[in-house]
Each structure stands twice: as C-alpha cells, then as structure tokens.
C-alpha cells in the first residue's frame with residue numbers, strides 16, 4: 001500500500017525534510033504552505049510531492065487544501081502537523097497581544113482545524129497516524145517566548161487526547177519535541193535571545209550547548225526519519241507519547 005501523507009508547512013525547514021523523507025520511503029506526499037514560490041519549486045522537482053498554498057489557521061484555505069488532498073491522494077494515512085511560528089521575544093509583561101493571538105492561531109488553532117478535517121479521512125485508513133510537531137519548549141518553560149511555550153505544551157494535551165479518542169479506531173498520535181535544529185531559524189532565535197539578554201549571539205550559542213549533553217544542533221533529516229518511523233508499520237503500538245530529539249537538553253535556554 002502506498003502511504004498517503006499530508007505535511008503542513010512542508011515547503012521549508014523541518015517540514016520539507018519530512019516531506020522528502022516520506023517520499024523517499026515510497027509515500028505520496030501533499031504539502032500545505034503559505035510560501036507559494038517554495039510550493040511551486042518543490043512540487044515541480046519531486047513527482048511524489050504535490051502541494052497547496054495556504055495558511056493552516058485560515059478555514060477558507062483549508063477548504064482548498066482538503067479538496068486538493070482528496071483529488072491528489074484520494075484519502076489520507078498520515079497527518080504531520082508541522083506548522084508552527086515562534087512569535088516575539090519579550091517578557092510576559094510586555095508580550096504583544098497581536099503576536100500572542102497569531103501564535104495561538106497557527107500553532108494551536110491551525111493544528112486543531114487541520115486535524116479535525118483530517119480525522120474522517122484517517123478513519124478510512126488501515127493504519128492512520130497523526131504526528132504533532134511540538135518542541136523543547138513543550139517540555140520546559142521558555143522565558144521571553146511565552147506564546148510559543150504555551151502553545152507547544154498545549155499540543156501535548158492535544159496529542160494525548162487524540163490518542164485516547166482515536167486509538168480505538170486504529171489511529172496513533174504522537175508528538176515530536178526537537179531542540180535547536182540546524183538551519184536559518186535557529187540563527188534568528190539566538191539573535192532574539194541576544195537582543196533581550198545583552199549577550200552576543202556566540203555567547204548565547206555557547207550557553208545553549210552548555211545546557212545539553214550532546215553538543216550539536218539537530219539535523220532535520222533525523223527528525224524526518226523519526227516521523228517516518230512513528231507513522232510506519234513497527235510503531236502501531238506507540239501512541240500518546242512525547243519524543244524529544246534534542247541532544248538531552250536540560251532546559252529550553
């Protein structure tokens with residue numbers, strides 16, 4: 001059976017690594033992403049990947065997305081809820097409400113809306129799986145990133161609830177919790193921290209590494225391989241679990 005996979009925010013970063021890993025594993029993959037140019041480029045270069053342009057937090061975009069999923073994949077076996085935004089770097093007292101609402105809108109409400117629409121399709125699958133991209137910030141507090149941490153913890157409750165509701169129907173649900181991942185986004189995170197702390201970016205990187213046992217950033221391909229495993233035939237009894245992939249980090253900062 002060819003696995004049919006939907007990856008949100010699949011046109012860049014970790015999501016693209018996941019889409020490519022499923023495709024390399026023989027799956028048919030559909031990506032959803034706000035970046036139209038990236039969607040076009042990726043779908044042109046990989047025949048196993050189709051795509052829709054849209055924002056996971058906008059219900060109208062999800063109408064288009066799910067009619068595309070139906071047309072392209074004809075059903076769904078795996079949903080990877082990967083879309084997530086970081087928001088501002090500021091203490092709670094100064095945290096802008098607009099940014100709070102935007103982060104909650106994408107990270108929590110967007111994940112909820114996509115999952116709600118995917119469930120009827122996953123119920124038809126002989127081996128349905130939902131993977132939710134949380135974070136190190138969904139295992140620890142995260143000073144100056146309150147919206148991000150709050151939503152990433154919220155996704156744990158979401159995933160555990162999905163597991164209990166959908167397990168009896170043969171659908172698994174698990175969350176992945178990456179630490180600092182290689183790529184441009186991590187650079188912006190350290191720049192944001194440096195701005196607030198007054199330290200240099202290099203000092204912030206050093207501090208972060210002091211905080212984890214394995215002294216390196218996470219390779220997105222390793223996160224992708226974990227996602228493929230969790231949606232694969234040997235993980236059918238694994239559900240409701242949190243999977244850190246963070247070099248054994250002791251806290252978020």
Ligand SMILES: NC(=O)c1ccc[n+]([C@@H]2O[C@H](COP(=O)([O-])OP(=O)(O)OC[C@H]3O[C@@H](n4cnc5c(N)ncnc54)[C@H](O)[C@@H]3O)[C@@H](O)[C@H]2O)c1
Pocket residue numbers: 008009010011012013014015032033034035038054055056057082083084085086106110133134135136177178179180181182183185186
């Ligand atoms: N990069 C890290 O260090 C790291 C660490 C832990 C967790 N995560 C989580 O992993 C996930 C992916 O992170 P990343 O660093 O690869 O992301 P990223 O910032 O590189 O963005 C990946 C893609 O998301 C798309 N996107 C952004 N908002 C969207 C929306 N509302 N709807 C659809 N697509 C949207 C972008 O266009 C981009 O193509 C996120 O949930 C993030 O919180 C990342």
